[in-house]
Amino acid sequence: MTEAAGVKESEALDVDICVIGAGSGGLSVAAAAASFGRQVVLIEKHKMGGDCLNYGCVPSKALLAASKRAHAMRTSMPFGIMPVEPAINHAAVRDHVHSVIAAIAPNDSVERFTGLGVKVIQATGRFVDARTVTAGEHRIRARRFVIATGSSPVVPPIPGLDSVPFFTNESIFENADKLPHLIVVGGGPIGLELAQAHHRLGSRVTVLEGARALGKDDPEMTKVVLKSLRAEGIDIREETLVERVEGGRGRVRVAVKTPAGPETLEGTHLLLAVGRRPNTADLGLDAAGITYERSGIKVDKGLRTSNRRVFAIGDVAGGLQFTHVANYHAGIVIRRALFRLPAKANNDLVPWVTYAEPELAHVGLTEEQARARRINPKVQRWSYHENDRAQAERATEGHVKVVTDARGRILGATIAGEQAGELIQVWALAISQGLKIKAMTDWIAPYPTLGEINKRAAVRYFSAAAGSPLVRRIVGLLSSFG
Numbered sequence: 507m508t509e510a511a512g513v514k515e516s517e518a519l520d521v522d523i524c525v526i527g528a529g530s531g532g533l534s535v536a537a538a539a540a541s542f543g544r545q546v547v548l549i550e551k552h553k554m555g556g557d558c559l560n561y562g563c564v565p566s567k568a569l570l571a572a573s574k575r576a577h578a579m580r581t582s583m584p585f586g587i588m589p590v591e592p593a594i595n596h597a598a599v600r601d602h603v604h605s606v607i608a609a610i611a612p613n614d615s616v617e618r619f620t621g622l623g624v625k626v627i628q629a630t631g632r633f634v635d636a637r638t639v640t641a642g643e644h645r646i647r648a649r650r651f652v653i654a655t656g657s658s659p660v661v662p663p664i665p666g667l668d669s670v671p672f673f674t675n676e677s678i679f680e681n682a683d684k685l686p687h688l689i690v691v692g693g694g695p696i697g698l699e700l701a702q703a704h705h706r707l708g709s710r711v712t713v714l715e716g717a718r719a720l721g722k723d724d725p726e727m728t729k730v731v732l733k734s735l736r737a738e739g740i741d742i743r744e745e746t747l748v749e750r751v752e753g754g755r756g757r758v759r760v761a762v763k764t765p766a767g768p769e770t771l772e773g774t775h776l777l778l779a780v781g782r783r784p785n786t787a788d789l790g791l792d793a794a795g796i797t798y799e800r801s802g803i804k805v806d807k808g809l810r811t812s813n814r815r816v817f818a819i820g821d822v823a824g825g826l827q828f829t830h831v832a833n834y835h836a837g838i839v840i841r842r843a844l845f846r847l848p849a850k851a852n853n854d855l856v857p858w859v860t861y862a863e864p865e866l867a868h869v870g871l872t873e874e875q876a877r878a879r880r881i882n883p884k885v886q887r888w889s890y891h892e893n894d895r896a897q898a899e900r901a902t903e904g905h906v907k908v909v910t911d912a913r914g915r916i917l918g919a920t921i922a923g924e925q926a927g928e929l930i931q932v933w934a935l936a937i938s939q940g941l942k943i944k945a946m947t948d949w950i951a952p953y954p955t956l957g958e959i960n961k962r963a964a965v966r967y968f969s970a971a972a973g974s975p976l977v978r979r980i981v982g983l984l985s986s987f988g
Contacts, residue, residue: 516640516643516644516645517643517644517645518644518645518647519547519625519644519645519646519647520646520647520648521544521545521546521547521625521646521647521648521649522539522544522545522546522648522649522650523535523536523539523544523545523546523547523648523649523650523651523652523843524546524547524548524549524631524639524646524648524650524651524652525546525547525548525549525651525652525654526549526631526639526651526652526653526654526655526789527549527550527556527653527654527655527656527785527820527822528548528549528550528554528555528556528614528619528626528654529555529556529557529558529559529654529655529656529820529829529832530555530556530558530559530820530829530832530833530836531654531656531819531820531832531833531835531836532548532550532556532652532654532819532820532832532836533548533554533555533556533614533619534832534833534836534837535652535654535819535836535839535840536548536619536622536624537619537622537624538836538837538840538844539840539843539844540619540622540623540624541622542844544844545625546623546624546625547624547625547626547627547641547644547646547648548619548624548625548626548627549627549629549630549631549639549641549646550626550627550628551628551629551630551631554611554614554615554616554619555610555611555614556656557656557657557658557675557676557821558829559607559610559611559614560607561675561676561679562675562829563829564606564607564610565603565604565606565607565679566675566679566696566699566700566703566861567861568602568603568606568607569599569603569679569700569703570699570702570703570861570863572599572602572603572703572707573702573703573704573705573706573707574706574863575592576592576594576706576707576708577706577738577863579591579592580592584900585900594684594707594708596681596682596683596684596707597682597683599707600679600680600681600682603679604679616628627641627642627644627646628642629641629642629644630642630788631646631789632788632789632790633651633789633790633791633793633794633796634790634793635793635794636793636794636795636813636815637651637794637815639651639790648815649815650815650816650817650843651813651815651816651817652816652817652818652819652839652843653789653796653803653811653816653817653818653819653822653823654818654819654820654822654832654836655784655785655786655789655822656784656785656820656821656822656832657782657783657784657785657821657822657827658676658782658783658785659674659675659676659778659779659780659781659782659783660778660780660781660782660783661674661778662691662748662778662780664691664748664749664750664751665749665750665751666750666751666752667751669752670751670752670753670754670758670776671754671755671775671776672775672776672777672778673775673776673777673778674777674778674779675696675700675779678700678777684707684708684709685704685709685774685775686709686710686773686774686775687709687710687711687712687772687773687774687775688701688704688709688710688711688712688773688774688775688776688777689711689712689714689758689760689771689773689775689776689777690711690712690713690714690777690779691714691748691760691776691777691778691779691780692713692714692715692778692779692780692781693713693714693715693718693719693720693721693742693744694715694719694720694721694722694779694780694781695720695858695860695861695862696779697713697715697777697779697780698713698719698720698731698735698742698860698862699860699861699862700777700779701713701735701740701742702735702738702740702862702863705738705739705740706738710739710773711740711741712740712741712743712771712773713740713741713742713743714743714746714748714760714762714771715742715743715744715745715746716745716746716747716748717744717745718744718745719732719742719744720732720860720866723860723866723868723872723920724868724872724873724874724907724920726907727866727868727907727920727921727922728866728922730864730866730903730904730905730922730923731860731862731864731865731866731922733903734862734863734864734903735862743762743764745764745765746762746763746764747762747763747764748760748761748762749761749762749763749768751776756774756775757772757774758772758773758774758775758776759771759772760772760773760776782821782827783800784798784801784802784803784821784822784823784824785821785822786798786802786803786822791803794813794816795812795813796811796812796813796816796818797811797812799824801824802818802821802822802823802824802825803818803822803823803824804824805817805818805823805824807850807851808838808842808848808849808850808851809823809835809838809839809842809851810842817839817842817843819832819835819836819838819839820832820835823835825853826853826856826858828856828858830856830857831856834851834855834856835851837849838850838851854870854871854918854937855869855870855934855937855938856869857869857930857931857933857934859926859927859930861927863924864901864903864904864922864923864924864926865921865922865923865924865925865926865927866920866921866922866926867920867921867922867926867927867929867930868918868919868920868921868930869918869919869930869933869934869937870909870916870917870918870919870933870934870937871883871909871917871918872909872918872920873885873907873909873918875918876909876911876917876918881911881917882911882912883909883910883911883917884909884910884911884912884914884967885907885908885909886907886908886910886943886963886964886966886967887905887906887907887908887963887966888905888906888959888960888962888963888966889902889904889905890902890903890904890905890923890924890956890959892959892962893954893956893958893959893962894953894954894958895954895955895956895958896923896924896956896959898954899924901923901924903922903923904921904922904923904924904926905921905922905923905959906919906920906921906923906929906959906960906963907919907920907921907963908933908943908963908964908967910942910943910967913942914942914943914944914967915940915941915942915943916933916936916937916941916942916943916946917937918933918937919933919937921933921959923956923959924956925956928956929956929957929959929960932946932957932960933960943964943967943968944964944968946960946961946963946964947961947964947965947968949961
């Protein structure tokens with residue numbers, strides 16, 4: 507093609523690293539590689555910052571923050587403060603969510619990355635052969651490619667859905683009106699977080715889950731969260747399969763199959779939160795010799811695809827779908843692509859949090875997973891009820907559960923309760939460093955803090971020794987020396 511033919515000649519670029527996708531993982535790779543002086547091309551066909559900034563982590567936490575204020579106004583009586591029913595301006599709540607996105611957006615902007623020395627191309631990236639990608643008027647050849655295209659919400663093949671308006675996480679944050687009765691299909695973290703947020707902002711909410719709500723987490727710990735959500739008034743129905751939907755704007759009918767038989771529910775709005783699918787379409791993966799499935803691009807433990815020049819990270823690589831996993835993957839790719847170090851991904855190190863109230867946080871192995879690996883686990887628990895700060899905050903629901911092997915090596919931890927997402931981090935550090943439970947007793951927790959819960963659970967591991975006849979004889983012997 508030539509200028510004379512009316513089509514601009516493609517611009518050829520030959521660089522060190524080409525990143526497809528400007529979500530959290532892709533941005534991390536691009537920034538790190540550029541900081542080491544590498545030539546980097548970053549391709550993004552939609553919004554910089556990806557799902558996390560625009561449709562996921564950031565707006566959902568902003569919405570939850572607004573709803574938490576409304577809930578506090580209604581539930582202040584135990585503190586001696588007269589409760590009031592808040593007057594909620596839903597358009598202003600929407601504006602709050604978007605102002606938070608806007609405040610963070612400059613960190614992920616084209617201007618910032620251009621300033622870092624990254625060539626940003628706002629177009630669709632597609633492989634045309636094993637080492638060439640086209641994007642807009644550009645033809646890019648690179649020493650290494652990184653696919654970081656993320657995932658999108660699943661729209662299930664429910665009969666009638668094609669004629670019924672519905673929300674996903676990509677549209678719900680544009681809403682500026684009260685939703686009188688929101689029906690949420692999906693009882694995972696996204697579904698329950700948004701269910702609680704909208705309930706606290708004045709909506710009636712029904713959650714429909716085909717299996718078990720929060721099914722990937724320890725059932726003992728999910729009971730704490732689900733009990734609290736139901737106590738607030740959220741109708742959570744498990745083992746409830748959606749068979750058909752019908753209706754229109756402002757009126758939705760959902761036919762379901764329950765253990766007790768068929769039923770039809772009526773609401774005003776519908777939110778789909780049944781999972782996410784990796785964004786692999788239109789990437790030209792076949793042309794590049796990259797193997798993929800419905801669950802995502804196939805990678806080895808070093809995140810390399812079947813094409814040795816290409817890595818895949820984050821949601822598009824299947825597995826755990828979290829922003830911090832994409833960032834973790836980015837670090838592995840940088841070590842491998844720039845420094846040729848044998849870095850590998852280890853999902854046992856990955857924590858996750860459901861940001862309902864109370865929060866549910868986990869890292870490492872559950873008790874059940876430990877047994878599946880033929881480990882005989884030892885389990886320690888400590889209740890929020892036994893923590894003085896929790897009593898002062900009237901946040902006494904929940905506990906920490908710690909799993910170790912017989913020698914005291916920390917295998918996993920789960921926390922259900924106030925600020926669980928903050929409290930889990932010390933366990934994530936301990937597991938990443940291969941620490942034993944004794945290490946969790948050797949630090950001093952300031953009083954009164956919720957962090958004491960973690961130390962108390964660790965101390966309990968050794969409490970059995972106090973009743974040991976041998977230990978008691980030794981203590982008695984030592985006391986005889988005066």
